[in-house]
Structure formats: C-alpha cells, structure tokens
Amino acid sequence: MKPDNDSLYRFVVEGCNVRGQLVYLDKSWQELASRHDYPPVVRTILGEAVSAAALLSATIKFDGALSIQASGDGGLRLLIAEATANGTLRGLARWKGELQGARLAELLGNGRLAITIDPGKGRERYQGIIELQGSGLSQSLRSYFSQSEQLPTRLWLAVEERRIAGLLLQRIPEAVHENSWLDPGKATGDAWRQSVEHANAINPRDLLELDVADLLARINGARPVRLYRGEDWRFLCSCSREKVTEVLRALGRDDLDSLIEERKQVSVSCEFCNADFSFDAVDVAQVFAADQHDLQPTRH
Ligand SMILES: [Zn+2]
Structure with missing residues (x-):
C-alpha cells in the first residue's frame, strides 16, 4: 500500500509495548517551503521540524497547536514549525550570512529549542525547553520526551524536495501479552529494542518511498501490526x-x-x-x- 499524500498513520504492534506513527507530507510541504527561497540546508532542517511537529501533535489529544521553535546566534536565526489539531501546518526559517554545518546545533550556534503546546480554548500554554544535542533534531527531541517524563519516544525524519516523512516509535507501558506467563518483561522489552534497531537501519529514501506495509514489516519484523489511518494535513496559515x-x-x-x-x-x-x-x-x-x-x- 503506497502511503497517501499528506497523511498520517498510527500503528500498534500487537501484544507488544510498541506503537508508532508515520507521517507523509507532500503538497502541504511544497506549499510551505515555497514561501521563501531557502538554502538547501535550511530547507532540510525546516522539513525535519515540520514533520516532527505533525508527529508530536498527533501524540496528544488537544484542540490547539503544537510548535517547535529554535533560535540562535548562528547562521540559522529562527526556525518555527507549527501543527494544529485541525491538521494544518505552517512553518518558517530565518537565516543570515554563511551557514556552518548541517546539523541543527551547528546551524544555530548558541541556541535554544522549545516545544510549545497551546491547548486552545484559553487554557494555559505549556513550554518545554530542550537542550540541543549535537546530532540533530530527532536526538534533541528524544531528550525532550525523557526530560518531560513522557513515554520513551524516538523519531526518524526524512526530507526531500517534494516530500517529507517521519516515523515515531513510542514505548508504551507493558502490554498484557497472550504469552505473558512466559516472560513478559523480556518479550516486550526486546520488541521495543528490536523495533528501534530496525528503524535505525532504515535509510531516509526508504522512509519516504516504501509501501507502508513493507516499512512496518522492516521495523517490526514478523510481529502483527494493527494500522489505522489518521489525520490528513494541509498547509494553512492562521494569520488574519x-x-x-x-x-x-x-x-x-x-x-x-x-x-x-x-x-x-x-x-x-x-x-x-x-x-x-x-x-x-x-x-x-x-x-x-x-x-x-x-x-x-x-x-x-
Ligand atoms: Zn500567514
């Protein structure tokens, strides 16, 4: 099954403590990225932030908006990616002068990264500040989940000119397992570790292009997976x-x-x-x- 355009999928690995999401952004990404003439390295970071924002917003139940925002004194001055509960996306980056490196921390220089959740309906905003990890946005986000004492979560992000994609894996509390009398902790712990290892081995092109079923088989091996079609996404700005x-x-x-x-x-x-x-x-x-x-x- 070829993934639909501008779509999100959720999946649960049956009998295991692993669940996840896949997001594919096509037209929404093209429209968003075409608003400015981004240098390739900035465009890539922006694409990563946009797919991460879509994935993160889909992990929570809310009516508002989730944004990933980074600012620094390096070549990359500002990065914003916002996803709303209505399936709308927007984002932008500002840069200046020469860009050093390709990873987020290098591009930002002395910078900070923040996740803001605005639950909407006048409820209080939540903001988490994340320490920038040298190896990029997905690693920094991993520490966000551990800092904020949420479920262990990993992200893999892939960006190309016309499509961006993202995979999120989350370790949920121990599942009640059909064979749990055998050794539940070991069985489920292994499933999580193996899925993460398999996902690490997937190259960005496969994440962008593989059939959904094939990709899930690569990540979860022979374990049965329940797949749900989630939200559709579109580029829409909330300015007025x-x-x-x-x-x-x-x-x-x-x-x-x-x-x-x-x-x-x-x-x-x-x-x-x-x-x-x-x-x-x-x-x-x-x-x-x-x-x-x-x-x-x-x-x-
Ligand atoms: Zn606008």
Whole structure:
C-alpha cells in the first residue's frame, strides 16, 4: 500500500509495548517551503521540524497547536514549525550570512529549542525547553520526551524536495501479552529494542518511498501490526487581518499616524504565508475608532 499524500498513520504492534506513527507530507510541504527561497540546508532542517511537529501533535489529544521553535546566534536565526489539531501546518526559517554545518546545533550556534503546546480554548500554554544535542533534531527531541517524563519516544525524519516523512516509535507501558506467563518483561522489552534497531537501519529514501506495509514489516519484523489511518494535513496559515489589526493597535495611534504620514500606508506581511495586509489612513482611523466605540458606556 503506497502511503497517501499528506497523511498520517498510527500503528500498534500487537501484544507488544510498541506503537508508532508515520507521517507523509507532500503538497502541504511544497506549499510551505515555497514561501521563501531557502538554502538547501535550511530547507532540510525546516522539513525535519515540520514533520516532527505533525508527529508530536498527533501524540496528544488537544484542540490547539503544537510548535517547535529554535533560535540562535548562528547562521540559522529562527526556525518555527507549527501543527494544529485541525491538521494544518505552517512553518518558517530565518537565516543570515554563511551557514556552518548541517546539523541543527551547528546551524544555530548558541541556541535554544522549545516545544510549545497551546491547548486552545484559553487554557494555559505549556513550554518545554530542550537542550540541543549535537546530532540533530530527532536526538534533541528524544531528550525532550525523557526530560518531560513522557513515554520513551524516538523519531526518524526524512526530507526531500517534494516530500517529507517521519516515523515515531513510542514505548508504551507493558502490554498484557497472550504469552505473558512466559516472560513478559523480556518479550516486550526486546520488541521495543528490536523495533528501534530496525528503524535505525532504515535509510531516509526508504522512509519516504516504501509501501507502508513493507516499512512496518522492516521495523517490526514478523510481529502483527494493527494500522489505522489518521489525520490528513494541509498547509494553512492562521494569520488574519484581525490579528494584524490587534498588533497595530498595540503600537499606538501616534506611531501609526506618523508612519502613514511618511509612507501613505502601512503594510504588514505574514512571514509564514506571505499574505499582505495594508492599512491606509482610513483603515488606521478605523482601527482606533473601534477602541473609542468600546469605551462608550453601555446601557444595561
Ligand atoms: Zn500567514
């Protein structure tokens, strides 16, 4: 079975303590990456972050958004990948000057990596700061799962121009095993260790291209696997004229008026999707007219 485009699959290895997810991003990735002319090394890191964000968001039940964000003083200044519970993805990277190395820690220099979960509906955001591990994003994320005392989790990420893919394996608490009277700890512990070893041996091209059933057989050997079709993904930015209006309002009337005087209009462009929002003198007046309206006494 060829994997569908822009899709996620979940699987459970029967009778074992291993479960996982596979994500394939095609059109969503192409649209996201086409917004800026990324150098190949930046594009690769961005692709890894985007597939990791999709995988991580699919491990939790929530209504909001999960983002992976990195910033540093190296050639790679900023990296953001965001996945929402509605199956939308967006992301961007900013870079400057010469890029050193290819791994995340090298590119970022003195940097930090954070995972933010915004559960939506006004609930409190959670942020985990991760120590950058020299060998790349998936290794750094592995330490995120152990730091935050979550289930042991490993990720494998593959990026090419038109498709990105990711595999997540998670060790769940001991399964009740048909043959558990034999030696349950050993049986399930071995399954986890073997699946991780097998996944380590899979090259990125196979992760991108193999049939789902073949890939799962390579990872889990002869163990039976239950496979579920999960979410579809698409590129969609959550920016809006209303949100830009909020930002402009926070700048204050005086600053905006002087900008308008100087340039006739204020333009704000969204870095995620390149959408442009322009405000002329009349628009700016309206931004603040709404404020005055709010200040009017209300009758009860
Ligand atoms: Zn946007």
